[in-house]
Amino acid sequence: MKPQKRQSSGISKCFHRIFQSIFPDPLIPKSEQERKRYLLKNLILHFRPATVPEKTLKFSLTWGLGGMAASLIILQFGTGLLLKFVYKPIPVAAYTSIQVLQNEVMFGQLIRNIHHWCANFLVLIVFLHMLRVFFTGAFHPPRQFNWIVGLGLFGLVLTANFTGYLLPYDQLAYWAVTVSTGVLEYIPGIGVLLQEMVRGGSDIGPATLSIFFAIHTAMVPFGLIILMSFHFWRTRKAGGLVIPRAPQEEIKEKPIRVPTLPNLLVREIVTAIVLLAFILVFAMVFNAPLESKANPGLSPNPTKAPWYFSGIQEMLMHFHPFFSLFIIPILMMIALLCLPYIDYESNTSGVWFGSFKGRKMALVAAITATIATPAGILADEYMIDLAAWMQGVPPSISNGLIPFMIILVGIIGFYVLIKRKYSATNNEAIQTLFVLFLVSFIILTVTGVWFRGIGMKFVLPF
Ligand code: HEM
Structure with a gap:
C-alpha cells in the first residue's frame, strides 16, 4: 500500500x-x-519496516522503553567486551583484576561504572516496558506470543545481572550469591541437586565463578541476540505496535502509515542519545560498589540478595521457604505466561488500562495493596507468631500453608467483591488483580532494600 x-x-x-x-x-x-x-x-x-502506523510514533505510547532496553543491551555488549580484556575469572585473581582495572587502566573505572549502572537500569527499564505492554493491552492477539518472548528476555536480563553480580568476587558479591543460591535447597526433590549444579559443588568457589562467567559472557548474550531478533520480528509481523485509541474507539483496519525513515529512526536515535548521555553522567558521578575481597569465613550482617530479588527475600521473612521461594514465584510465573491466553471479553489493545472503569479499579487495587501489604508486614513482625501459636505443627504448615491459604482467600474475596461491585469484565478484573500483586511486590521490594537492618530486623531507613 x-x-x-x-x-x-x-x-x-x-x-x-x-x-x-x-x-x-x-x-x-x-x-x-x-x-x-x-x-x-x-x-x-x-x-526496520518501510512504514509504521503514524499514531504509534506518539512518545506517550511506548515512552521509548523497548528501544531504551535495546540500546542498553548494545552498550552492555560493548562495555562487557572491553572488561573482558582485563578481568580474570578465577577466585584468586578476580578481585585484584577489578582493582587493576579501576586503578591502572585508562577509563577502566568509568567503563566498569557504565557496565554496572546500565545493568541495573536495564532491569528497571525492561520491567517498565513490560508494564507499558500490559497496561496498553499489547499482549492481546496477534501479539500474545511476543509477550512470552518478552518474558524470556526478562529472564535473560535477570540472569545476566545475577551472574554478573558474582564476578567482582568481593564480600557483597560472594554473600549475596551465597544467600540467593542457598535457598535453592528448599525446592523439594531436586533442590540440593539444582544448588550443586548452579554452584558447581556444595560451596561457592572456582567452579561457581567459572560457571557464572560462562553464562554471563556467552550463553546470556547469545540468548539475548536470538530472542531480541525474534522479538523485533514478531513486532513487525503484527503490523507494528498497538495503535493508541480512546476506550470506545474501534480498532482501525487500515491505519495511516508513514515512512520509517526519518520519522521513527530520528525519534529512536534521539531517545538513545539522551539515555546514553544520562548513563554517562551517572557513571561519572557514582562509582560501582566494590567492597573488600570475598571472605568465605566472615558473612556481613545483614546479608542481602541483589535488589531485584529483595521482594522474594522479604517474602522469605514471612512465609516458609517452600512457599516464598517455590510455590508463590512459580504461581506468579504461570500466571504471567497464561495472561495472553485467558478468555477475554474484548481486545483492549491500544487503550491505556482498557477502559475508564479499568482505570478506577486499578486505582482501588493500588490503594488496597498500599494499605494491606505494609499492614501485613508489620503485623507479622510484631504481633503474629503462627509457629509459636501452633507448636507441634510442622513449620511448612504453620508458617507456610496456613498464611498462604489466608492470603489466597483474601485475594479471592477481593476479586469477587470488586468484580460484582463494578460489574467488571474479565479484562478489568484481571488487570485489577495484576495491579494488586504488582503494588504488593513493589512494597515488598522497597521493604527488603530499605527497611531491613542487622539480623534482617525491621528498621527505619533514616
Ligand atoms: C531485553 C528486553 C526487551 C527488549 C530489548 C524489548 C524491546 C522491544 C521493542 C524495541 C519493542 C517495540 C517498541 C516499544 O514497545 O517500546 C517491543 C515491543 C514489545 N515488547 Fe518488548 N522488549 C523486551 C522485553 C519485553 C518484555 C519483558 C515483555 C513482556 C513480558 C515484552 C513484550 C513486548 C510486546 C508484546 C511488544 C509489542 C508491543 C506493541 O505492539 O505495542 N518485551 N519490545
Missing part, C-alpha cells in the same frame, strides 16, 4: 530536511557519495 502523506510540524520538517540531506530520496543514485547513502538507507530498511 502506498504510504499516505502526513501533516508535519515545524520540528519534524526540520528533522526531515536534515535527514533528507543525509539520506536523499532519488532512486537512481548519481554520485559515489549518493550511492553510499542510498545503500545505507537500504541496509537500515532491511532491519
Whole structure:
C-alpha cells in the first residue's frame, strides 16, 4: 500500500530536511557519495519496516522503553567486551583484576561504572516496558506470543545481572550469591541437586565463578541476540505496535502509515542519545560498589540478595521457604505466561488500562495493596507468631500453608467483591488483580532494600 502523506510540524520538517540531506530520496543514485547513502538507507530498511502506523510514533505510547532496553543491551555488549580484556575469572585473581582495572587502566573505572549502572537500569527499564505492554493491552492477539518472548528476555536480563553480580568476587558479591543460591535447597526433590549444579559443588568457589562467567559472557548474550531478533520480528509481523485509541474507539483496519525513515529512526536515535548521555553522567558521578575481597569465613550482617530479588527475600521473612521461594514465584510465573491466553471479553489493545472503569479499579487495587501489604508486614513482625501459636505443627504448615491459604482467600474475596461491585469484565478484573500483586511486590521490594537492618530486623531507613 502506498504510504499516505502526513501533516508535519515545524520540528519534524526540520528533522526531515536534515535527514533528507543525509539520506536523499532519488532512486537512481548519481554520485559515489549518493550511492553510499542510498545503500545505507537500504541496509537500515532491511532491519526496520518501510512504514509504521503514524499514531504509534506518539512518545506517550511506548515512552521509548523497548528501544531504551535495546540500546542498553548494545552498550552492555560493548562495555562487557572491553572488561573482558582485563578481568580474570578465577577466585584468586578476580578481585585484584577489578582493582587493576579501576586503578591502572585508562577509563577502566568509568567503563566498569557504565557496565554496572546500565545493568541495573536495564532491569528497571525492561520491567517498565513490560508494564507499558500490559497496561496498553499489547499482549492481546496477534501479539500474545511476543509477550512470552518478552518474558524470556526478562529472564535473560535477570540472569545476566545475577551472574554478573558474582564476578567482582568481593564480600557483597560472594554473600549475596551465597544467600540467593542457598535457598535453592528448599525446592523439594531436586533442590540440593539444582544448588550443586548452579554452584558447581556444595560451596561457592572456582567452579561457581567459572560457571557464572560462562553464562554471563556467552550463553546470556547469545540468548539475548536470538530472542531480541525474534522479538523485533514478531513486532513487525503484527503490523507494528498497538495503535493508541480512546476506550470506545474501534480498532482501525487500515491505519495511516508513514515512512520509517526519518520519522521513527530520528525519534529512536534521539531517545538513545539522551539515555546514553544520562548513563554517562551517572557513571561519572557514582562509582560501582566494590567492597573488600570475598571472605568465605566472615558473612556481613545483614546479608542481602541483589535488589531485584529483595521482594522474594522479604517474602522469605514471612512465609516458609517452600512457599516464598517455590510455590508463590512459580504461581506468579504461570500466571504471567497464561495472561495472553485467558478468555477475554474484548481486545483492549491500544487503550491505556482498557477502559475508564479499568482505570478506577486499578486505582482501588493500588490503594488496597498500599494499605494491606505494609499492614501485613508489620503485623507479622510484631504481633503474629503462627509457629509459636501452633507448636507441634510442622513449620511448612504453620508458617507456610496456613498464611498462604489466608492470603489466597483474601485475594479471592477481593476479586469477587470488586468484580460484582463494578460489574467488571474479565479484562478489568484481571488487570485489577495484576495491579494488586504488582503494588504488593513493589512494597515488598522497597521493604527488603530499605527497611531491613542487622539480623534482617525491621528498621527505619533514616
Ligand atoms: C531485553 C528486553 C526487551 C527488549 C530489548 C524489548 C524491546 C522491544 C521493542 C524495541 C519493542 C517495540 C517498541 C516499544 O514497545 O517500546 C517491543 C515491543 C514489545 N515488547 Fe518488548 N522488549 C523486551 C522485553 C519485553 C518484555 C519483558 C515483555 C513482556 C513480558 C515484552 C513484550 C513486548 C510486546 C508484546 C511488544 C509489542 C508491543 C506493541 O505492539 O505495542 N518485551 N519490545
